[in-house]
Each structure stands twice: as structure tokens, then as C-alpha cells.
Amino acid sequence: MTPNECTPTIDLPKSLDQLTTQEIERKACIGRIATYTLCSLTSTYVNQGFQWLLPVVLSQSTDPLWPDPSASIEKRLEVDIYGKPVRTMASMIVHKLIAASTAYPKLFILSPNVRLEKSERGKTGKHIYEFTQLDFEAKDATSKDVFSLVETVLCTLVKDLKKNMKDDLTTICRFDAIPTIEGPFKIFDREDLEAKYGATWETDIIAEITQPVWITNIPREFYDFEDFSTGRWDNYDLFMPQFGEILSGSKREYEYDKITEKIERDGVRKENFALIIKMAKEGRLKPTAGAGIGIERLIGYLTGVKHIAECQPFPRVPGIVHEL
Ligand code: ASP
Numbered sequence: 001m002t003p004n005e006c007t008p009t010i011d012l013p014k015s016l017d018q019l020t021t022q023e024i025e026r027k028a029c030i031g032r033i034a035t036y037t038l039c040s041l042t043s044t045y046v047n048q049g050f051q052w053l054l055p056v057v058l059s060q061s062t063d064p065l066w067p068d069p070s071a072s073i074e075k076r077l078e079v080d081i082y083g084k085p086v087r088t089m090a091s092m093i094v095h096k097l098i099a100a101s102t103a104y105p106k107l108f109i110l111s112p113n114v115r116l117e118k119s120e121r122g123k124t125g126k127h128i129y130e131f132t133q134l135d136f137e138a139k140d141a142t143s144k145d146v147f148s149l150v151e152t153v154l155c156t157l158v159k160d161l162k163k164n165m166k167d168d169l170t171t172i173c174r175f176d177a178i179p180t181i182e183g184p185f186k187i188f189d190r191e192d193l194e195a196k197y198g199a200t201w202e203t204d205i206i207a208e209i210t211q212p213v214w215i216t217n218i219p220r221e222f223y224d225f226e227d228f229s230t231g232r233w234d235n236y237d238l239f240m241p242q243f244g245e246i247l248s249g250s251k252r253e254y255e256y257d258k259i260t261e262k263i264e265r266d267g268v269r270k271e272n273f274a275l276i277i278k279m280a281k282e283g284r285l286k287p288t289a290g291a292g293i294g295i296e297r298l299i300g301y302l303t304g305v306k307h308i309a310e311c312q313p314f315p316r317v318p319g320i321v322h323e324l
Pocket residue numbers: 063090091093133135136248249250290291292293
């Protein structure tokens with residue numbers, strides 16, 4: 001490809017059958033970087049002693065995605081199977097908490113998630129209605145443990161990618177554009193950023209940083225740990241320079257009283273979380289911490305695409321349904 005062909009030209013990602021020869025070449029190149037990324041991530045988790053679980057897609061319990069200041073869900077999918085209502089997976093958060101509390105103290109899953117974002121999010125370039133997260137959880141872990149694990153995972157990935165995928169990164173003009181990263185990443189409190197930048201803090205901070213940063217203390221779903229005495233949340237997002245969020249997670253709630261109080265406070269349907277509530281009541285839910293890495297967002301950051309659906313073989317742009 002010539003240098004000016006490096007600039008992504010696809011505004012709204014097209015279906016495979018609609019691509020020109022040159023766009024097919026670019027798609028294949030992104031595909032090789034995606035394959036390398038998946039191998040690197042899964043190897044690091046396995047090397048760190050994590051067990052690799054396979055995902056489930058239909059379940060009575062899934063992520064309520066509420067309250068979450070950044071959620072924008074058009075429709076929730078619910079269907080009856082064998083006489084029981086199940087939902088398509090929004091995230092395997094409940095499964096992770098129960099699995100990490102019992103048979104799998106350190107686990108990860110490449111988990112397909114369906115979140116039917118509103119059509120107006122089709123053009124943000126950062127939202128897709130089906131995505132995959134590398135969702136992980138560890139028993140007795142703290143936020144600090146998660147930070148250093150993710151720093152190892154991502155620093156290893158970027159270092160090895162630049163070493164072993166130089167040709168493909170150069171083809172899409174990303175070799176020099178991706179900075180080598182080094183932990184520990186800086187940590188910012190969301191409240192301080194709001195005080196400094198106001199409502200536009202997310203776009204302001206990513207324009208300023210040259211290394212990934214952790215953002216902590218974000219009010220959201222009941223399963224993220226909230227210190228009732230201070231009102232502070234022990235949770236986090238990871239923001240990449242010029243790009244934005246690629247991961248969110250937290251230390252978790254595991255105590256019955258706090259979980260039920262938060263579910264009631266948030267108006268979340270208790271009947272969808274009967275098992276986790278029961279296990280908490282019996283003291284069988286254990287302290288854990290974890291997070292999910294948005295795979296298409298991570299690959300989107302690495303490849304510099306205009307729309308993360310360009311990293312999907314079968315694009316899932318909100319509002320656009322292709323045959324495949
Ligand atoms: N995977 C996230 C977590 O571990 C939940 C989410 O998908 O928002 O907290």
C-alpha cells in the first residue's frame with residue numbers, strides 16, 4: 001500500500017462482500033494483528049495461572065447494565081427456553097463472581113456480549129451491538145493486583161507486537177503511532193477530572209495523555225464495590241491515549257446486606273439475581289476483583305481504525321444489520 005492508502009477510508013464498515021481489493025488487503029492485515037493480539041493475551045493469562053473458561057450466551061442472569069452513566073440500550077433481548085425466561089449475555093459478570101468464588105479462583109473467558117446500543121451510537125466509532133470481552137476475575141484480588149496484571153498483559157502485547165508484527169503494523173501506518181507502554185500507569189480519580197475539565201473530561205483527558213491511564217471511582221452497577229462510609233467506588237476504567245476506554249472492572253461486592261441494599265436502591269429486578277443473592281446470604285460469595293477488556297476496542301486502538309467494527313469480520317454497527 002502507498003502511504004496515503006494508510007489513512008482509513010471506511011467511514012461505516014462494510015460487509016466482506018462489499019470490500020474493494022485494497023480494502024480486503026487492509027481487512028486481512030487487521031485480521032493478522034487481531035490473531036496475534038488474541039494469542040498474546042490468552043497466553044499471558046494462562047502463564048499467570050488463569051483458567052480459560054468457555055462462554056455461555058443465554059442465561060437468566062446477566063449484567064443489568066444499570067445504573068451506568070454511559071449505558072444507552074435500545075432494547076433488551078429476552079426469550080423463553082424450556083419454559084424459562086433467558087436473556088442474551090450482556091456480560092458474564094454474575095457467572096464470573098460465582099465461578100471465581102467456587103471452582104475457578106483465577107479465570108478468564110472470551111465472552112461474546114450483546115448490547116443493542118441506540119442507532120445514534122452507530123457513528124461514534126466506539127460502539128458495536130455485539131462485541132467480545134476478555135472477561136477475567138480473581139479471588140482475593142485487589143484493584144492494585146488487577147492494575148499490575150493488566151499492565152503486564154498490555155505491555156507484553158505491545159512490546160511483542162512491535163517486535164513480531166512490524167510489517168503489518170507498518171502497512172497500516174501504526175508502527176510508529178503506537179507508543180511502547182510501561183507500567184505502572186497513572187491513576188486519576190473521576191471526581192478530580194470532572195472538577196478540572198467539567199463534563200468533557202473523557203475527551204479532554206485522552207487528548208492529553210501519551211500513556212494509558214486508570215480512572216477510578218465511577219458510580220455504576222451494584223456489583224462494583226462502593227465504600228458506604230465515604231461514597232467512593234473501588235472500580236476502574238482503563239483509557240488509552242487518543243482513543244478512550246478499553247477496559248472496565250472493579251473490586252466486587254460480596255456481602256449480602258450491601259448487595260441487596262444496592263439492588264433495591266437501583267431498582268434492579270431482584271428475581272434476575274436470585275442465585276447470587278442466595279450465595280451471598282450463605283457466605284458462599286467471596287471477595288474477588290476483575291475486569292473485562294473490550295477486544296474490538298483494543299484492536300481498534302492498535303490498528304487505528306476509524307470505527308471499531310472495522311476490526312470485526314462481520315461488522316456490528318448499531319442501527320445497521322447486514323445479512324452476515
Ligand atoms: N466486564 C466488566 C467487569 O468485569 C463488566 C462489564 O462488562 O461492564 O466489571
